[in-house]
Amino acid sequence: MEKRLMRLMVMVFFLLTIIMGSKAFASKEVRFVYVPWTCVTVKTEVAEFILDNLGYRASSMMLSVPIAYQALATDEADVFLGNWMPTMSGIATPHFESGRVIQMDPIMENAKYTLAVPRYVNEGGLQHFEDIAKFADKLDYKIYGIEEGNDGNEVIEMMIAENMFGLGDFDIIPSSETGMLSQVQSYTRNNQWIVFLGWSPHWMNNIIDMEYLKGSDETTFGENDGTATVYINVRNGFADDHPMVNSFLENY
Known part of the structure; x- marks a missing residue:
């Protein structure tokens, strides 16, 4: 630097x-x-x-x-x-x-760009893309993204459309960077479960106790669990x- x-x-x-x-x-x-x-x-x-x-x-x-x-x-x-x-x-x-x-x-x-969860969700068993569908009820069948047309949203939409990792019944909730992170912070205050787009470096990693999910490869967010x-x-x-x-x- x-x-x-x-x-x-x-x-x-x-x-x-x-x-x-x-x-x-x-x-x-x-x-x-x-x-x-x-x-x-x-x-x-x-x-x-x-x-x-x-x-x-x-x-x-x-x-x-x-x-x-x-x-x-x-x-x-x-x-x-x-x-x-x-x-x-x-x-x-x-x-x-x-x-x-x-x-x-x-x-x-x-850098890193992939799906993430609060730490308590990770510790509750959601650690891999394959785990998301197992906790569909807790997640209300939703994955939170950012603005329409974003490449990360497109990856999520593809995963849903192709029923990858059993995500066929899920919906993506598009928002904005600020809107999505406000939603994540609201959920974490109540220990609610949520999956969202995360990336590093970014200040979210300092204010949200979060973990990145494993399981990404060249067909999703890239190899090495979303290394960018x-x-x-x-x-x-x-x-x-x-x-x-x-x-x-x-x-x-």
Whole structure:
């Protein structure tokens, strides 16, 4: 983390030095897209703030994951800082393969994105995807997700549609990051049972005594129980149009 911060500071200084000597950069626009997750929102706001203060015209749009990729692919946006893989593979990979969207080097490895439960639920026997259906009555046949169109929701919907792990009678309850976590906190205050989308790093891991379920593989949230890698994506041609910003993103 310290090395990455140092590289970022050096790159900002380098960009500032170049831009102060050339007004040509000041007229360039950089358009971010982001999804309503705390981690992606904060990263986008910080990058936007830095570029604004370096003389760029930075802007951002909050979109669903599929629409964000459509915007990148059709040159309506430039940068997306929240490509969580492998769960976004179904949405993102066709755009990578077409060459319209470029996946840069990883900015975070060994993250996690999968189903989670409060610790008391885990200790009560729900520790694996295969255990969810065993406790259907306690869970009211519900799995809690976040916003519509989210890749995690799509994985849950697929698991239900294909009756994976006996989940055919379950429903997904879509919400928002804030709405879902408020529901989880409400349930935990009363020791009620709940299964929800969890990910790390995120502040939920600090305020909720929670455990991630085992059982994820390449057909669901990815191997190693939902281990994830996060990438920056840019539209095709972005590196040529904005070489300095592209270098900044490589060190972000």
